[in-house]
Amino acid sequence: MSDRIPLDDLTSDALDALYDDRDRAQRSATYRLDMLRKRRQQIRDAEQRAEQAEAAIERVRTELDRIADLDTVRHDDGRADRFSTGARWTLRMIRENAIAEQQPTT
Numbered sequence: 001m002s003d004r005i006p007l008d009d010l011t012s013d014a015l016d017a018l019y020d021d022r023d024r025a026q027r028s029a030t031y032r033l034d035m036l037r038k039r040r041q042q043i044r045d046a047e048q049r050a051e052q053a054e055a056a057i058e059r060v061r062t063e064l065d066r067i068a069d070l071d072t073v074r075h076d077d078g079r080a081d082r083f084s085t086g087a088r089w090t091l092r093m094i095r096e097n098a099i100a101e102q103q104p105t106t
Contacts, residue, residue: 064091 005014 064095
């Protein structure tokens with residue numbers, strides 16, 4: 001048997017309550033759909049930012065490799081030569097640390 005109220009026994013207050021329940025359900029469904037759309041857009045935005053970040057990282061890695069492969073810069077007073085050597089050592093340490101961080105720990 002059903003818990004439904006027969007239509008002939010339905011009062012206007014009960015009918016109003018049913019309409020109120022329906023309206024709340026519609027508002028809830030609309031809200032949830034809007035939230036779902038927003039979350040999907042946030043995911044697309046995050047994916048785009050991640051792609052841009054990966055591209056930027058790759059550009060930096062390429063530039064670091066290019067700098068590290070440069071021959072020693074020669075300058076009259078030798079300061080540029082010392083800087084270049086120190087810069088290449090620093091870049092090598094950065095690269096080695098980045099590689100080490102990517103290695104799985106055991």
